Amino acid sequence: MDSSEISLEAVSSISRIAAEDWDACANPASPPDTIGGLDKLASRDPAAVSCARSASRYNPFVSHAFLSALEESGSACARTGWGPRHLVARLRDTIVGIVPCYLKSHSRGEYVFDRGWADAFERAGGRYYPKLQVSVPFTPATGPRLLVRENADQERIRSVLANGLVALCELSEASSVHVTFAREAEWQHLAGHRFLQRTDQQFHWHNRDYQNFDDFLATLNSRHRKAIKRERRDAVANGITIHALTGSDITEEAWDAFFDFYMETGSRKWGRPYLTRTFFSLIGESMPEDVLLVMARRSGRWIAGAINFIGADTLFGRNWGAVEHHPFLHFEVCYYQAIDFAIARGLKTVEAGAQGEHKIARGYLPQNTYSAHYIADPGLRRAISDYLKRERAFVAEAARELTEAGPFRKTGDEET
Known part of the structure; x- marks a missing residue:
């Protein structure tokens, strides 16, 4: 040619x-x-x-x-x-x-x-x-x-x-x-x-053909394994429940709540968040099966959430936000739930976004x-x-x- x-x-x-x-x-x-x-x-x-x-x-x-x-x-x-x-x-x-x-x-x-x-x-x-x-x-x-x-x-x-x-x-x-x-x-x-x-x-998590989260924990040294177990327990200690939503389970109500989280956290981090509310509705309509929305709920209302996108063999973590702040909830919603989902779906990698050496202690290594x-x-x-x-x-x-x-x-x- x-x-x-x-x-x-x-x-x-x-x-x-x-x-x-x-x-x-x-x-x-x-x-x-x-x-x-x-x-x-x-x-x-x-x-x-x-x-x-x-x-x-x-x-x-x-x-x-x-x-x-x-x-x-x-x-x-x-x-x-x-x-x-x-x-x-x-x-x-x-x-x-x-x-x-x-x-x-x-x-x-x-x-x-x-x-x-x-x-x-x-x-x-x-x-x-x-x-x-x-x-x-x-x-x-x-x-x-x-x-x-x-x-x-x-x-x-x-x-x-x-x-x-x-x-x-x-x-x-x-x-x-x-x-x-x-x-x-x-x-x-x-x-x-x-x-x-x-x-x-960046810091990525790699799936070594784990069957469940405990399989992953077994590969860690004792100190980190115990710390992660404690963090997961404490994250939901205040009556918090975690919900992994995909496809038609992601309602406009969920998008409204997530956008509030995104705006609250994004305004503090960047001064002006980049994405509009309409963006989330559009992806909810056009590519719902590509989205994993991990949401935390307490006392009947959504309080925190993280959006992920699902690729061929990778789960891509993107934005996180919260209107209530609880110890270790960020780690549970963004990192541990992503690992759980990747293991269940047989995905090979979790990309947890930019920066953050704190991810190393949670099993995410430099890439x-x-x-x-x-x-x-x-x-x-x-x-x-x-x-x-x-x-x-x-x-x-x-x-x-x-x-x-x-x-x-x-x-x-x-x-x-």
């Missing part, structure tokens, strides 16, 4: 791309009637949902349903500083590749921090914004970024998309392109197209994340390249030390 046969276009709304075309690139191995959510399949055979996911590398965040909900709800749009510039590759009349891309006027909601780069460049007389951001807005979760249709020439189209991002950077008069939370193979591919490589770390950065200005590029070499070494050493400090039993540890 000659790359000259491929045309590229940047579109200003995901609504300009049919869901079937988008999802054929984003989650190409998904069965046709699971595209954009698994609700149709679940209504006929709930057990088939897990089979459908495991047959693919299904990632809910790059689905048309999720990204469309962000735009339609006003969460990710030009007004909020996330102007869609999705790059679309066509071979004749067929869409063969897509990059979810946004023209940004700030660096908020990304979780890979470049404000220091922006400040330094602007102090030197440069203009850092606008920039192009290839990511899922407000979502620090690893997933595909160069989306290619299954039967297309994968390597060639990824190269066309990577070169297209560089060209779009120039046409947009942007300072840079940032591809964040990419899969490692994409990260390596982009390095061959003048993108600088950056690493960071590299990858981002790639094209910097147009040669001087800024040299400075960032030097910085990233040192940063990658620091991240690798920190991961080694934190893994050593993990809660798992070492060979020769005595059982108590």
